[in-house]
Amino acid sequence: MPRTKSPARLIIALSVAGVLAIFLVYVAIAGGTPQVKPSNVAQHTGSVVLVGTVVSGSVRPAANDGKRFLLRDRDGSARFPVVYRDAPPDQFKGGREISLQGKVHDGVFVGQPGSMMTKCPSKYQAAKKAA
Amino acid sequence: MAELGRGALVIALGLELWAVGAGGYAAWRGRRRLAASAQNALYAALGAIVVAALVLEAAMLRRDFSFTYVAEHTSRKLTDGYAAAAFWSGQEGSLLLWLLILSLFSAGVLALTRRPARTLLPWVVPILGVVGTFFAFLLVFVTSPFDTQPPPADGAGLNPSLQNPYMLAHPPLLYLGYVGLTIPFAFAMGALLARRTDELWIVATRRWTLLAWTFLGVGQLLGSHWAYVEIGWGGYYAWDPVENAALMPWLAATAFLHSVMIQEKRGMLKVWNVLLVIGAFLLSLFGTFLTRSGVLNSVHSFSFSSVGPWILGFIAFVTAASLVILFSRLDLLRSRTRLESVVSREATFLYNNLLLVALCLTILWGVIYPIVSEAVRGETVTVGSPYYNFFLRVFGLPLLLLMGIGPLVAWRRASLRSLGRTFAWPAAAAVATGVALLFLGAGSSTPGLIGYTFSAFVLASIVLEFGRGTSARHATAHESWPRAFTSLIGRNRRRYGGYVVHAAIVLLAVGIVGSSAYDTKSTATLRPGQSMGVGGYTLTAGRPRYTTVPNIVEGRTPILVRRGSDALGTLNPGQNYYKAEDQTSREVAIRSDYLTGEDLFLNAVINKDGSVHLEASVKPLVNLIWLSGLVFIFGSVIAMWPDAREQRRLATRYAEQPAYARA
Numbered sequence: 001m002p003r004t005k006s007p008a009r010l011i012i013a014l015s016v017a018g019v020l021a022i023f024l025v026y027v028a029i030a031g032g033t034p035q036v037k038p039s040n041v042a043q044h045t046g047s048v049v050l051v052g053t054v055v056s057g058s059v060r061p062a063a064n065d066g067k068r069f070l071l072r073d074r075d076g077s078a079r080f081p082v083v084y085r086d087a088p089p090d091q092f093k094g095g096r097e098i099s100l101q102g103k104v105h106d107g108v109f110v111g112q113p114g115s116m117m118t119k120c121p122s123k124y125q126a127a128k129k130a131a
Numbered sequence: 132m133a134e135l136g137r138g139a140l141v142i143a144l145g146l147e148l149w150a151v152g153a154g155g156y157a158a159w160r161g162r163r164r165l166a167a168s169a170q171n172a173l174y175a176a177l178g179a180i181v182v183a184a185l186v187l188e189a190a191m192l193r194r195d196f197s198f199t200y201v202a203e204h205t206s207r208k209l210t211d212g213y214a215a216a217a218f219w220s221g222q223e224g225s226l227l228l229w230l231l232i233l234s235l236f237s238a239g240v241l242a243l244t245r246r247p248a249r250t251l252l253p254w255v256v257p258i259l260g261v262v263g264t265f266f267a268f269l270l271v272f273v274t275s276p277f278d279t280q281p282p283p284a285d286g287a288g289l290n291p292s293l294q295n296p297y298m299l300a301h302p303p304l305l306y307l308g309y310v311g312l313t314i315p316f317a318f319a320m321g322a323l324l325a326r327r328t329d330e331l332w333i334v335a336t337r338r339w340t341l342l343a344w345t346f347l348g349v350g351q352l353l354g355s356h357w358a359y360v361e362i363g364w365g366g367y368y369a370w371d372p373v374e375n376a377a378l379m380p381w382l383a384a385t386a387f388l389h390s391v392m393i394q395e396k397r398g399m400l401k402v403w404n405v406l407l408v409i410g411a412f413l414l415s416l417f418g419t420f421l422t423r424s425g426v427l428n429s430v431h432s433f434s435f436s437s438v439g440p441w442i443l444g445f446i447a448f449v450t451a452a453s454l455v456i457l458f459s460r461l462d463l464l465r466s467r468t469r470l471e472s473v474v475s476r477e478a479t480f481l482y483n484n485l486l487l488v489a490l491c492l493t494i495l496w497g498v499i500y501p502i503v504s505e506a507v508r509g510e511t512v513t514v515g516s517p518y519y520n521f522f523l524r525v526f527g528l529p530l531l532l533l534m535g536i537g538p539l540v541a542w543r544r545a546s547l548r549s550l551g552r553t554f555a556w557p558a559a560a561a562v563a564t565g566v567a568l569l570f571l572g573a574g575s576s577t578p579g580l581i582g583y584t585f586s587a588f589v590l591a592s593i594v595l596e597f598g599r600g601t602s603a604r605h606a607t608a609h610e611s612w613p614r615a616f617t618s619l620i621g622r623n624r625r626r627y628g629g630y631v632v633h634a635a636i637v638l639l640a641v642g643i644v645g646s647s648a649y650d651t652k653s654t655a656t657l658r659p660g661q662s663m664g665v666g667g668y669t670l671t672a673g674r675p676r677y678t679t680v681p682n683i684v685e686g687r688t689p690i691l692v693r694r695g696s697d698a699l700g701t702l703n704p705g706q707n708y709y710k711a712e713d714q715t716s717r718e719v720a721i722r723s724d725y726l727t728g729e730d731l732f733l734n735a736v737i738n739k740d741g742s743v744h745l746e747a748s749v750k751p752l753v754n755l756i757w758l759s760g761l762v763f764i765f766g767s768v769i770a771m772w773p774d775a776r777e778q779r780r781l782a783t784r785y786a787e788q789p790a791y792a793r794a
Binding site for chain 2: 011012015016019022023032033034035036049087089090091093101117
């Protein structure tokens with residue numbers, strides 16, 4: 001006796017295809033935002049997410065209750081000056097990792113106010129020494 | 132004392148290994164006494180892990196800084212409550228909490244399903260043992276909470292933002308959810324290994340799955356509220372990878388809780404259900420991995436960690452092993468029946484599942500996209516809120532609508548005529564709501580207007596279901612209206628508890644739509660006496676004042692709040708400076724209007740010249756989000772509440788089969 005075709009499988013197949021199509025269209029159109037380190041900011045143009053560690057002792061006041069500081073690579077020493085013209089989150093201070101959205105024009109990074117992100121407070125702990 | 136903790140963990144590891152080895156052999160060879168010994172090993176492991184946890188907790192409360200972990204997370208000035216909660220504020224303690232909760236769940240499920248799932252338990256025990264062994268191994272060999280050091284004079288203290296009552300509840304609830312998903316996974320694998328591919332494993336773990344799902348949902352909601360009242364950015368969800376990591380298993384478990392109903396009623400989707408439960412468990416492990424690997428730049432990820440590769444390896448092992456088990460039993464998992472119509476209750480459940488899984492997978496894709504792009508393009512590319520919000524609308528709005536459609540459609544096949552009759556009232560309510568909102572100005576956000584219209588449809592369908600059921604009982608059982616209503620729920624707890632949960636999701640949706648699509652924001656720097664306006668409120672700054680309490684300097688700026696000519700009182704946003712931790716923490720001020728659900732949210736930074744940088748936002752209906760949590764718990768409790776009639780019915784249906792089935 002021949003097997004009858006299952007509409008469930010057709011529904012699943014069509015749904016999966018539909019999801020993939022929507023997804024591909026979205027990604028193709030909207031794309032994402034490159035995440036860059038201080039050492040390679042200058043190689044980019046347009047929107048980026050700048051990720052790095054705040055250099056201890058470099059933090060100074062800036063306009064609009066903001067901060068002026070140096071940012072370095074998480075695993076390197078290249079430094080990049082940042083002026084953030086908005087009040088940073090509570091966890092912001094030297095030695096901590098942050099991410100910051102903004103745009104790069106001619107090698108100059110302009111941060112977007114309100115976009116600075118520090119880590120959840122539970123996640124700051126000292127590096128474990130190698131055994 | 133540290134030796135006692137370490138020793139207890141080593142004993143726990145040995146007992147878990149015994150549960151795996153002896154339990155697996157006993158299940159394979161059908162050795163009853165050995166299987167009982169393996170089960171007892173899991174009970175004993177719980178005892179050992181409780182000892183380890185008590186040792187660490189006692190060290191926290193005594194501020195025994197010879198424990199490195201205690202010195203890193205507590206201080207002498209920290210109150211006892213927060214010192215106790217600091218147990219799970221770091222990586223080692225949170226992994227110990229994982230193991231403790233897993234052991235509690237394991238012992239609980241063994242004790243409570245001893246009779247109904249007797250045929251499955253011999254295979255379930257080694258599966259639970261494998262998971263327990265892995266976490267005990269991590270704590271013994273990779274990252275121990277019992278490392279010691281020469282004690283410093285004082286500890287580093289607990290981060291000020293964690294000194295919040297939510298710290299006592301949010302992390303344990305999330306862990307209860309994550310870890311609880313181990314139980315349905317272990318039973319699914321156990322059922323496959325035992326070749327019992329009927330619905331017994333689903334029935335045996337239904338309440339456990341529901342419990343884990345409820346904890347995970349409530350845990351996330353508490354985390355959102357914590358962020359809302361503490362962090363000061365005015366939001367409650369940021370699509371951070373680790374936040375998403377908790378949402379994904381919840382979505383997979385939600386799909387599972389719905390699709391098992393199709394398997395129970397129609398014997399369909401057996402493979403799908405096993406895949407969902409594997410997926411939910413893997414996603415819970417993935418969340419644990421994300422916080423500890425440092426592979427993604429997340430607000431919540433630990434900066435330095437050596438356990439990431441171990442967890443990734445375990446995920447790979449679980450994936451491979453569970454798929455091998457599943458494919459080896461595919462011949463036993465054929466559906467008894469087929470989908471008869473695309474317009475039926477089971478079809479709407481299927482659509483619901485597909486949308487939930489699609490949402491889950493797109494979130495997963497967004498989370499791992501930086502890793503994929505790094506591997507493929509050599510450049511890390513992140514996707515932000517626009518990506519997630521887009522897919523939340525694409526999949527979330529149809530899901531919302533299906534919540535109203537599904538319960539009203541007949542099983543097997545529904546005619547268009549019956550659908551017209553069934554949906555007339557809910558559709559009319561939805562259209563009326565949409566038109567009214569349009570006239571009230573809600574058309575400024577199309578997704579918001581659609582969301583509200585769909586919400587009205589779902590609420591109307593829920594009310595209709597309760598109304599029809601109560602009316603039927605009133606007529607047939609000749610009960611009074613209140614009695615008919617309560618007995619309707621009492622006799623169908625799972626169904627009507629589910630409807631209450633649906634109502635909670637509607638409240639959540641309305642709250643999210645209102646607070647995100649129709650909110651108003653304004654920022655200004657004000658000197659004393661100066662004013663600003665936001666969302667119909669006028670805010671006037673006063674002169675900052677400072678008070679000192681032990682360890683904290685509290686700075687507050689009084690903000691006089693007016694609406695028109697009505698003075699609504701004073702809010703006091705500001706900052707706390709914690710001396711011991713040398714850190715500042717913002718203290719937001721919120722004025723909630725419980726009648727309308729609206730919040731006025733103020734976040735202030737006090738400048739040295741006495742001015743205040745004030746961020747003000749008005750968030751309509753945001754309080755419905757928090758209210759939805761209470762309704763969600765209420766509905767879940769109804770659905771979980773033990774039902775003797777149901778137990779008898781199921782006992783008959785899944786009458787005992789031979790206690791041991793060879794693999």
